[in-house]
Amino acid sequence: MVDMKKELANYNCNAFYDELFAASGQPRPSAQKLLDFIGAMSADDLQDRTTAVDLAIKVMGISFTVYSEGDMIDRAWPFDLLPRIIPRSEWDAIDLGLKQRVTALNLFIQDLYNDQKVIKDGVFPAELLSESVNFRKQCIGVTPPLGIWAHICGSDLVRDAEGTVYVLEDNLRVPSGVSYMLENRQVTKRVLPEIFEHMNIMPVDDYPSQLYDTLAALSPRPQDEPNIVLLTPGIFNSAYFEHAYLAQQMGIELVQGSDLAVLDDDCVYMRTVEGLQRVDVIYRRVDDLFIDPEAFNPKSVLGAAGLMRAWTKGNVALANAPGAGVADDKVVYTYVPQLIKYYLDEDARLPNVPSYLCMDNKQREHVLANIDQLVVKPANESGGYGMLVGPKSTRAEQDKFRELIKANPRNYMAQPTLALSTTPTVIGNQVKPRHVDLRPFILSRDIQYTTMGGLTRVALVEGSLVVNSSQGGGSKDTWIVDDLHQDGGTR
Amino acid sequence: MLSRVAEHIYWFGRYTERAENTARLLKVNTTLLLDLPPKITFGWGHLPRIAGCQEAFDEHHEQADENNVVHFLILDERNPSSILSSLRSARENMRTTRDLMPREVWEQVNRLYYRVREQGQQAMSRQRRHEFLDQIILDANMISGLLFGGMSNDQAFRFLHIGIDIERADMTTRIIDVRSESLLPEQSEDIMPFLNIQWMSMLRSLTAYQMYRRHIRRRVNGPDVLRFLLQNTEFPRAVVFCLNRLNSTLLQLPHSEPCINQVIQLRTHVAGGEFHQLIEQGLSEFLDQIQLELNTLHSCLHKHYFAVEEQGESQSQFSRSD
Numbered sequence: 001m002v003d004m005k006k007e008l009a010n011y012n013c014n015a016f017y018d019e020l021f022a023a024s025g026q027p028r029p030s031a032q033k034l035l036d037f038i039g040a041m042s043a044d045d046l047q048d049r050t051t052a053v054d055l056a057i058k059v060m061g062i063s064f065t066v067y068s069e070g071d072m073i074d075r076a077w078p079f080d081l082l083p084r085i086i087p088r089s090e091w092d093a094i095d096l097g098l099k100q101r102v103t104a105l106n107l108f109i110q111d112l113y114n115d116q117k118v119i120k121d122g123v124f125p126a127e128l129l130s131e132s133v134n135f136r137k138q139c140i141g142v143t144p145p146l147g148i149w150a151h152i153c154g155s156d157l158v159r160d161a162e163g164t165v166y167v168l169e170d171n172l173r174v175p176s177g178v179s180y181m182l183e184n185r186q187v188t189k190r191v192l193p194e195i196f197e198h199m200n201i202m203p204v205d206d207y208p209s210q211l212y213d214t215l216a217a218l219s220p221r222p223q224d225e226p227n228i229v230l231l232t233p234g235i236f237n238s239a240y241f242e243h244a245y246l247a248q249q250m251g252i253e254l255v256q257g258s259d260l261a262v263l264d265d266d267c268v269y270m271r272t273v274e275g276l277q278r279v280d281v282i283y284r285r286v287d288d289l290f291i292d293p294e295a296f297n298p299k300s301v302l303g304a305a306g307l308m309r310a311w312t313k314g315n316v317a318l319a320n321a322p323g324a325g326v327a328d329d330k331v332v333y334t335y336v337p338q339l340i341k342y343y344l345d346e347d348a349r350l351p352n353v354p355s356y357l358c359m360d361n362k363q364r365e366h367v368l369a370n371i372d373q374l375v376v377k378p379a380n381e382s383g384g385y386g387m388l389v390g391p392k393s394t395r396a397e398q399d400k401f402r403e404l405i406k407a408n409p410r411n412y413m414a415q416p417t418l419a420l421s422t423t424p425t426v427i428g429n430q431v432k433p434r435h436v437d438l439r440p441f442i443l444s445r446d447i448q449y450t451t452m453g454g455l456t457r458v459a460l461v462e463g464s465l466v467v468n469s470s471q472g473g474g475s476k477d478t479w480i481v482d483d484l485h486q487d488g489g490t491r
Numbered sequence: 492m493l494s495r496v497a498e499h500i501y502w503f504g505r506y507t508e509r510a511e512n513t514a515r516l517l518k519v520n521t522t523l524l525l526d527l528p529p530k531i532t533f534g535w536g537h538l539p540r541i542a543g544c545q546e547a548f549d550e551h552h553e554q555a556d557e558n559n560v561v562h563f564l565i566l567d568e569r570n571p572s573s574i575l576s577s578l579r580s581a582r583e584n585m586r587t588t589r590d591l592m593p594r595e596v597w598e599q600v601n602r603l604y605y606r607v608r609e610q611g612q613q614a615m616s617r618q619r620r621h622e623f624l625d626q627i628i629l630d631a632n633m634i635s636g637l638l639f640g641g642m643s644n645d646q647a648f649r650f651l652h653i654g655i656d657i658e659r660a661d662m663t664t665r666i667i668d669v670r671s672e673s674l675l676p677e678q679s680e681d682i683m684p685f686l687n688i689q690w691m692s693m694l695r696s697l698t699a700y701q702m703y704r705r706h707i708r709r710r711v712n713g714p715d716v717l718r719f720l721l722q723n724t725e726f727p728r729a730v731v732f733c734l735n736r737l738n739s740t741l742l743q744l745p746h747s748e749p750c751i752n753q754v755i756q757l758r759t760h761v762a763g764g765e766f767h768q769l770i771e772q773g774l775s776e777f778l779d780q781i782q783l784e785l786n787t788l789h790s791c792l793h794k795h796y797f798a799v800e801e802q803g804e805s806q807s808q809f810s811r812s813d
Contacts, residue, residue, distance in 0.1 A: 244587075273745065
């Protein structure tokens with residue numbers, strides 16, 4: 001049987017930065033109350049609560065979809081009871097850094113599709129743009145409402161052994177995970193209700209209404225109540241749960257491509273039992289290559305023919321705007337600090353992870369020579385697919401990637417293997433350090449909003465750095481604990 | 492409300508109702524067999540036709556014996572109308588419309604689906620079949636209970652209700668057809684003592700026996716039972732009752748006139764049935780005709796509410812309500 005007090009006393013941080021412990025046996029101030037509470041739990045109590053977690057997740061129907069499971073397409077969401085904590089004072093600085101970053105990225109996208117000053121001024125190489133697979137020539141000359149392209153951004157943050165927070169990547173196309181952030185909090189509230197009375201934990205529940213306001217702000221018919229829909233690829237998409245969840249939370253229709261039609265007036269309509277109804281804003285969770293068979297992939301059945309026509313005419317708003325992905329590929333990523341300087345005349349508040357671009361001869365030589373020490377990433381993949389984690393790879397895999405890089409250097413970049421931070425995680429009946437990252441979400445309209453914390457993903461396998469749920473990762477509730485208002489002991 | 496969503500909800504209603512009524516269909520046949528004298532043989536061969544899956548059955552089976560038929564109607568996923576397939580379809584239709592119905596409904600549908608899938612073999616033995624079918628009927632009624640007690644009476648609810656009523660009317664005619672199939676000439680000496688028992692079994696399979704006795708204070712006889720199950724306006728599994736309710740549900744939908752007309756026409760037809768004669772001849776054809784007209788009603792609904800979804804359809808038939 002597990003003795004929590006002993007477990008926590010024996011918890012070994014190793015050489016990593018731990019989110020809850022400053023050193024073994026030494027809780028961080030923001031985590032003290034939580035760890036005291038957990039430490040005082042009996043083994044039975046902890047067991048009861050872990051069972052309650054599983055039950056809550058089943059009853060709440062929190063699931064994600066896995067392609068390969070055939071019949072059972074829903075899989076219960078793997079969730080760890082112990083939250084990850086970040087003090088408010090630290091979070092506020094991260095929040096500013098994220099907003100700064102997204103502001104610069106939006107200016108960059110707007111510039112690329114219009115004047116291309118950034119290229120003319122020699123800050124961003126023209127050949128990078130011409131080779132980008134996410135640049136959509138269909139978007140040239142378009143200025144979407146408010147000049148904003150990436151209304152919803154999910155940026156992945158990691159910490160190294162020193163505790164420095166880095167941005168690992170930005171997701172500007174269809175970032176997912178926010179519903180799990182919201183549901184994780186619901187689960188924790190159910191399972192650890194007492195602790196919420198004694199700690200000043202910042203709420204996260206505001207996100208759906210903030211998202212709704214962000215979408216509503218884009219409506220081409222601002223005088224009316226806007227008709228907003230969420231466009232999903234459908235039930236077999238791995239994020240379908242989230243699509244349904246968000247639509248429900250915002251009270252908007254969840255539509256599929258076949259529900260939409262673009263008529264001769266270049267407006268978008270949805271097919272309802274009452275007839276056709278005009279649609280003003282589409283929160284599209286379909287990759288832009290599939291949203292309009294007329295403009296992009298002609299074989300796609302996930303979108304609606306004519307959507308781009310309606311969008312370029314300004315008759316419908318798309319969030320995120322098509323083409324926004326041009327700024328989230330992993331090669332553009334390396335330019336973000338310069339872009340922030342160029343557009344905002346500020347220094348980047350959040351650092352990038354040092355990166356090597358394989359298109360640069362010198363940097364490529366370094367990557368090829370040290371591939372066993374590096375993480376190699378393709379420029380345009382997400383979900384952890386198609387990458388090489390050097391220290392965990394075989395000689396054959398390394399050789400394969402060397403060939404891939406030589407064949408298409410523009411498509412690869414490499415980063416040193418980071419000693420990702422850890423946080424206490426219940427594994428069986430023990431508490432063990434496991435590596436985590438963090439995905440906050442940033443909303444942009446005339447004002448910006450950042451989630452309080454975000455989705456903490458945890459690699460449940462010992463030593464593993466891969467946190468993606470499709471590859472054996474789990475998640476945790478993330479608490480931003482207010483250390484600025486110390487009097488807030490009880491609420 | 493999106494056309495696609497309306498259609499999913501409608502089919503969810505139909506498939507749950509179909510699962511329940513297929514259980515009733517098997518129940519009536521099983522009990523009829525027990526009620527008949529041993530020398531009268533009517534087996535299982537007529538059930539696939541009555542359930543509307545004769546072709547699929549013939550494709551996979553040469554012999555229509557008890558084992559084959561019961562398995563085909565309950566567990567065979569190659570039969571799109573088997574109880575298991577119906578529940579699977581109900582589940583798939585609900586998957587994308589979960590947010591419109593109470594969460595408990597989703598859980599109950601899953602529970603029922605897995606019960607049939609995992610314990611369906613029980614129904615293969617006559618001894619356990621009755622209990623198993625009763626359990627399916629009860630479970631299905633729990634779904635209706637959750638829906639009727641916990642779902643707002645909104646547009647989604649109306650399409651659900653329409654699906655349930657069409658399927659129920661259809662299945663009631665099919666269940667009656669089991670009896671008409673088994674019918675030897677009514678005057679046959681051998682069968683006379685068993686006639687009323689047979690009608691009673693059928694009423695029981697439709698949970699209609701008690702209500703029948705309350706409505707009709709005569710000894711049970713064929714024409715009265717038919718009148719009750721087809722023309723009664725108060726018993727919820729009676730065809731005319733379902734049609735009346737369809738009518739009032741449709742009245743609450745936009746541009747529903749063509750569908751309402753179809754319902755009225757069908758009701759006139761059902762109400763005109765003279766069962767003293769039909770029971771001698773033509774009952775099966777009469778029932779088939781009702782099923783055909785229900786099909787026409789479905790096409791009418793499809794055209795006016797659901798077809799909007801289909802690619803390549805002309806859009807001119809839809810008014811812009813913007």
